[in-house]
Amino acid sequence: MSQVLLPQLLHNDLPLTALAPMQDVTNLWFMKVIAHYGSPDYFFTEYFRVNDTSRLNRSILAAITENDTGRPVFAQMIGESIPDLVRTAQELCRYNIAGVDLNMGCPAPRIYRKNVGGGLLLSPEKVNRILGELRQAVNDRPLTVKMRVGFENTDTFYEILDIINRHSIDLLSVHGRTVKDMYHGTVKYDLIAEAVKRVDCPVLANGNIYSATTALEVLSQTGAAGVMVGRWAIGNPWLFNQIRQALRCEPITPVPLVEVRNYIDRLWRTPRASTMPERSRVGYLKMFLNYIALSVDAEGQFLRLMRRTQTEVEMFNLCDRFLLAEGTKTLALSPYSGV
Numbered sequence: 001m002s003q004v005l006l007p008q009l010l011h012n013d014l015p016l017t018a019l020a021p022m023q024d025v026t027n028l029w030f031m032k033v034i035a036h037y038g039s040p041d042y043f044f045t046e047y048f049r050v051n052d053t054s055r056l057n058r059s060i061l062a063a064i065t066e067n068d069t070g071r072p073v074f075a076q077m078i079g080e081s082i083p084d085l086v087r088t089a090q091e092l093c094r095y096n097i098a099g100v101d102l103n104m105g106c107p108a109p110r111i112y113r114k115n116v117g118g119g120l121l122l123s124p125e126k127v128n129r130i131l132g133e134l135r136q137a138v139n140d141r142p143l144t145v146k147m148r149v150g151f152e153n154t155d156t157f158y159e160i161l162d163i164i165n166r167h168s169i170d171l172l173s174v175h176g177r178t179v180k181d182m183y184h185g186t187v188k189y190d191l192i193a194e195a196v197k198r199v200d201c202p203v204l205a206n207g208n209i210y211s212a213t214t215a216l217e218v219l220s221q222t223g224a225a226g227v228m229v230g231r232w233a234i235g236n237p238w239l240f241n242q243i244r245q246a247l248r249c250e251p252i253t254p255v256p257l258v259e260v261r262n263y264i265d266r267l268w269r270t271p272r273a274s275t276m277p278e279r280s281r282v283g284y285l286k287m288f289l290n291y292i293a294l295s296v297d298a299e300g301q302f303l304r305l306m307r308r309t310q311t312e313v314e315m316f317n318l319c320d321r322f323l324l325a326e327g328t329k330t331l332a333l334s335p336y337s338g339v
Contacts, residue, residue, distance in 0.1 A: 016226025050079030099142030
């Protein structure tokens with residue numbers, strides 16, 4: 001194990017929680033939105049693209065330099081050029097980051113075809129060289145990795161776990177699907193459990209953790225040090241608080257739909273709002289509503305009608321109809337099945 005310590009946690013009596021890095025979603029603005037409803041223990045930035053001409057993206061850097069959530073922020077990189085990964089890691093270490101995270105899990109074809117992100121899982125030897133160089137460069141703060149259980153199958157899984165150990169990685173986040181699985185199919189929590197047993201560092205379990213109850217089940221099944229939640233935190237930003245309530249054996253506080261309506265207002269007021277055409281802005285909000293709607297009504301009416309809206313007026317009239325009509329109705333504690 002490295003001598004570098006993970007940032008002190010506010011909830012160090014409980015398993016960890018983290019918001020998964022999601023490109024074009026987990027920017028500074030969204031971190032602040034999430035923090036309003038109950039921050040995770042850790043944030044991770046969108047990935048900094050690394051190549052021979054890359055420079056630190058100012059927008060992503062703002063999630064570090066202007067972050068007032070009070071939570072540690074890990075800076076994530078994606079790339080395969082070792083000199084440039086080292087250079088970028090050293091540049092990032094000049095800022096107030098919790099640590100440097102290497103993306104070895106992005107499943108987007110346009111990414112993995114460049115042998116970066118999830119594409120690195122095809123080459124354990126390259127992973128070994130990258131982590132060896134990064135470990136030497138990042139020696140005064142945590143070096144962490146986010147990965148999947150394999151590319152098309154799990155043939156390299158255990159070999160890469162051994163490489164994680166060899167280079168004293170400080171925290172490992174494992175999404176229990178392969179790269180080719182994308183976000184479909186069964187999450188292999190049994191393999192996350194194998195990672196927990198095999199590596200020396202804490203492991204965060206990631207993949208389809210859609211409710212506080214699911215988080216407890218995954219923690220029990222895997223023995224992980226915590227959970228990393230991505231898309232389902234978009235649909236329910238109260239989820240991290242609900243997970244903490246469940247971990248403390250407290251009743252989970254249901255969220256009135258009127259509060260969901262306020263959350264949607266907050267999402268609508270993106271910093272780019274004044275420069276975005278209405279159609280683009282409506283389309284951007286639908287990306288979030290596609291997840292929110294899954295917990296609004298069991299019949300899926302809100303989801304279907306929302307997808308048909310084309311203007312701000314249509315969309316918000318629909319939101320008012322479903323979210324403000326019944327003052328006592330609450331957001332489901334887990335998404336409705338079959339919606």
